[in-house]
Amino acid sequence: MELFDEGACEVLRWPDAEWLYWPRFLPAAEADAVFAQLRDELAWRQDELHIGGRTIPIPRLNAWYADVGRGYTYSGIRMEPLPWTEMLAGLRTRVETACAARFNSVLCNFYRDGRDSVAWHADDEPELGREPQIASLSLGAERTFELRHRRARELGLRTQHLHLLGGSLLLMRGATQRCWLHRLPKEPGITRGRINLTFRQVL
Numbered sequence: 299m300e301l302f303d304e305g306a307c308e309v310l311r312w313p314d315a316e317w318l319y320w321p322r323f324l325p326a327a328e329a330d331a332v333f334a335q336l337r338d339e340l341a342w343r344q345d346e347l348h349i350g351g352r353t354i355p356i357p358r359l360n361a362w363y364a365d366v367g368r369g370y371t372y373s374g375i376r377m378e379p380l381p382w383t384e385m386l387a388g389l390r391t392r393v394e395t396a397c398a399a400r401f402n403s404v405l406c407n408f409y410r411d412g413r414d415s416v417a418w419h420a421d422d423e424p425e426l427g428r429e430p431q432i433a434s435l436s437l438g439a440e441r442t443f444e445l446r447h448r449r450a451r452e453l454g455l456r457t458q459h460l461h462l463l464g465g466s467l468l469l470m471r472g473a474t475q476r477c478w479l480h481r482l483p484k485e486p487g488i489t490r491g492r493i494n495l496t497f498r499q500v501l
């Protein structure tokens with residue numbers, strides 16, 4: 299018996315990458331309700347970067363939930379995980395089923411409006427393993443997600459733009475984290491918030 303229908307999946311293949319995208323992983327009404335509940339109940343914190351004696355708040359809020367004993371260091375910030383909420387645990391199960399993968403942690407990002415962002419990076423920390431699968435569930439405002447091959451110029455590859463809908467799921471796998479960078483650029487016209495959950499398996 300199907301407990302839920304996670305909708306159709308598109309497979310996007312590029313050199314050194316495989317991305318699976320479910321535009322309607324959560325039905326629209328459910329995605330809005332999940333957004334509101336996570337916004338209100340997660341333990342959002344404002345992390346800071348320390349660069350050359352200066353303290354800079356990062357342009358988004360974060361929260362980190364994981365199985366017991368799964369600490370994580372992210373851009374030099376040590377995150378001690380919180381125990382799964384009921385809603386996050388339920389979403390994890392559904393994401394695991396769709397992706398046929400296991401995840402023991404989730405990094406939550408809250409972009410309050412289009413002025414919040416995440417800079418070019420790869421999720422390539424050694425504790426994620428050589429070819430991590432990262433499942434990214436988006437809620438709230440639609441935002442543009444960009445991916446750029448590290449050797450884009452040499453390979454003649456353009457930056458790829460994905461328009462991540464509220465309620466969508468994107469799975470990045472294969473060599474993606476080793477060979478590509480990704481970011482969420484600022485989009486100053488956007489006034490709605492967006493929450494993104496990145497499910498990961500910390501080894």
Ligand SMILES: O=C(O)CCC(=O)C(=O)O
Pocket residue numbers: 405407416421434443462480481482494496
């Ligand atoms: O918000 C997003 O879609 C991307 C977040 C991200 O790249 C990350 O948390 O590592």
Ligand SMILES: [Fe+2]
Pocket residue numbers: 419420421480
């Ligand atoms: Fe990332």
